[in-house]
Amino acid sequence: MFSVFRKMPLAVAASFSLLSGVASLPAEAQILPGGNSAVGLEPSLAVNNELGKDNQYPQQFSAPYGATHFFGDWWGAQTWLQDHGIHILVDVHEELAGNFRGGWRQGVTNAGQVGVETDVDWGKLTNAKFMDGFWTHMMVVNGHGQNLSTQYIGDAIGGVQQIYGARGNVVAHLVYLWGEKTFLHNRIDVSAGWIPVGSFFAASPLYCMFMNVAMCGNPAPNKYTQGNRDWPSGNLGFVVRVNPTRDTYIMAGLFAVSPHSFNGGISGWAWAQDGLGKFSSPVEVAWMPHWGRNKLDGHYKAGFSYDNSRYADLYSDINGNSWQETGLPERMHAGRASAWVQLDQMLIRNGAGPTNGLIALAGYMWTDGQTTAMAHHAWAGMVETGAPWGRPLDSIGAMYQWLDMSRAVLLQQESSRALGLPYLSNQWGPSWGEQTHENVYELFYNAHVAPGLTLQPDFQYINRPGGTTTFHDAAVMGLQFNVVL
Numbered sequence: 361m362f363s364v365f366r367k368m369p370l371a372v373a374a375s376f377s378l379l380s381g382v383a384s385l386p387a388e389a390q391i392l393p394g395g396n397s398a399v400g401l402e403p404s405l406a407v408n409n410e411l412g413k414d415n416q417y418p419q420q421f422s423a424p425y426g427a428t429h430f431f432g433d434w435w436g437a438q439t440w441l442q443d444h445g446i447h448i449l450v451d452v453h454e455e456l457a458g459n460f461r462g463g464w465r466q467g468v469t470n471a472g473q474v475g476v477e478t479d480v481d482w483g484k485l486t487n488a489k490f491m492d493g494f495w496t497h498m499m500v501v502n503g504h505g506q507n508l509s510t511q512y513i514g515d516a517i518g519g520v521q522q523i524y525g526a527r528g529n530v531v532a533h534l535v536y537l538w539g540e541k542t543f544l545h546n547r548i549d550v551s552a553g554w555i556p557v558g559s560f561f562a563a564s565p566l567y568c569m570f571m572n573v574a575m576c577g578n579p580a581p582n583k584y585t586q587g588n589r590d591w592p593s594g595n596l597g598f599v600v601r602v603n604p605t606r607d608t609y610i611m612a613g614l615f616a617v618s619p620h621s622f623n624g625g626i627s628g629w630a631w632a633q634d635g636l637g638k639f640s641s642p643v644e645v646a647w648m649p650h651w652g653r654n655k656l657d658g659h660y661k662a663g664f665s666y667d668n669s670r671y672a673d674l675y676s677d678i679n680g681n682s683w684q685e686t687g688l689p690e691r692m693h694a695g696r697a698s699a700w701v702q703l704d705q706m707l708i709r710n711g712a713g714p715t716n717g718l719i720a721l722a723g724y725m726w727t728d729g730q731t732t733a734m735a736h737h738a739w740a741g742m743v744e745t746g747a748p749w750g751r752p753l754d755s756i757g758a759m760y761q762w763l764d765m766s767r768a769v770l771l772q773q774e775s776s777r778a779l780g781l782p783y784l785s786n787q788w789g790p791s792w793g794e795q796t797h798e799n800v801y802e803l804f805y806n807a808h809v810a811p812g813l814t815l816q817p818d819f820q821y822i823n824r825p826g827g828t829t830t831f832h833d834a835a836v837m838g839l840q841f842n843v844v845l
Contacts, residue, residue: 430812430843445484450845451475455505455521455571455838457818463513463825463834464792471505471521475535493542499535500628501592513834515825516789517734517763518800520836522568522576534628535592552598554624554631557615558583558590560599561642561663562700566721569743570759571818571838572802580763581727581734582698584787587617587640587667594623595640596631611644617669638669651705657714658705667696671731674768674786675775682775693731700725710747718744729766733786733795736764741802753808761802765795765827793828806840816840 429449433439441448453475458468477499483492509519538553558578568576577583583590597615604610619635644663651658672690677683683690704721711717722740729735739761746754769786773794776783783791799822806816818838825831
């Protein structure tokens with residue numbers, strides 16, 4: 361293992377040489393011009409572009425990865441299927457990562473999955489007028505591999521691999537299965553079924569361009585709470601989105617809250633779990649302007665969610681003292697709130713499409729820290745497509761994240777230390793010390809190697825892994841491979 365690891369920086373450096381050597385390959389359109397097509401993005405930019413809705417995400421008008429496949433049109437099958445409203449793909453995603461410095465110990469792991477996605481436009485398939493605007497969406501995945509952050513770095517907060525965890529040791533884990541109907545020329549969109557809440561709320565297709573899981577898809581801490589699960593977990597519920605104007609939307613949802621660690625069981629198929637009965641109710645508003653002659657797209661969003669379940673205080677007993685010390689029952693809180701603000705703004709346009717240019721992005725999310733181990737998350741970064749250097753389907757990005765743990769979890773851990781007890785696990789997993797905050801710095805280059813295939817060298821520097829001073833820092837090199845078959 362360690363002999364392989366010592367060679368890893370050279371292997372990653374060689375991958376950069378490989379990427380520079382594919383510059384002469386012909387370019388084809390992808391879901392994100394200059395971005396990747398990783399499994400986990402919410403439904404699609406590609407079909408929205410065809411509908412003239414390239415500025416509106418989250419996208420609910422399918423199909424999630426467009427029509428670019430490594431094997432082309434599947435010898436005519438893809439063309440026939442899409443002409444009949446059926447979008448099918450198989451996506452293979454692998455992430456090799458190793459911490460060459462710092463952390464708990466040095467090591468290399470790979471984590472990956474195979475995802476199968478099916479989206480059906482029933483209006484096109486049936487030619488029935490009453491079915492116009494009705495879609496169904498389904499995805500199953502098979503996950504595999506090991507988690508570098510928990511096994512080698514000592515960090516359960518900002519996992520350096522986005523494709524890890526929550527998939528269960530099963531052949532086909534259900535990620536989502538929902539129906540969607542649009543009304544009034546797509547001004548109203550209603551979705552209902554088994555839905556990852558974070559694929560609709562506080563979401564952005566830009567986030568999964570980064571490997572770190574605290575950012576990918578939907579930022580922490582919301583996605584680790586029972587009422588706001590993100591991909592690949594879901595909640596049973598519905599979402600209504602209204603577009604009062606082309607450049608605005610108001611979106612609200614109602615979801616059943618599962619008290620279990622695995623929503624839907626480890627397979628994702630067990631929707632009728634015991635303990636259901638409470639609800640989370642997220643709301644989000646957005647303004648999506650186009651600035652200037654080049655129509656520089658911006659997305660400015662704010663949201664709030666309230667879960668009416670009862671949750672135990674991480675530290676206090678019924679009298680406000682440490683429940684670990686007194687042995688009295690934990691104080692129970694009625695409800696859990698969270699809120700977020702997000703923005704991204706294209707500064708320079710490099711070509712057509714909602715993400716083809718230099719984009720600045722930032723955001724902040726808060727969750728009630730009395731019952732949630734992480735209370736604050738702030739981030740800022742930039743992404744740019746490769747058009748300025750002649751690689752329009754490549755992209756480069758940099759991101760900084762500040763992950764701040766709650767006062768209640770720190771008090772709990774101080775109490776554990778004083779009593780000589782082991783630190784307790786929380787929503788993020790085990791802790792290797794008293795948790796305060798963690799800083800994550802990430803830089804990537806995503807290269808379009810062939811139609812439907814990307815390679816992404818990735819560097820991450822983690823300061824205070826796991827939010828503790830137990831391990832001062834860790835430096836990680838990664839290589840992400842993604843192919844849409």
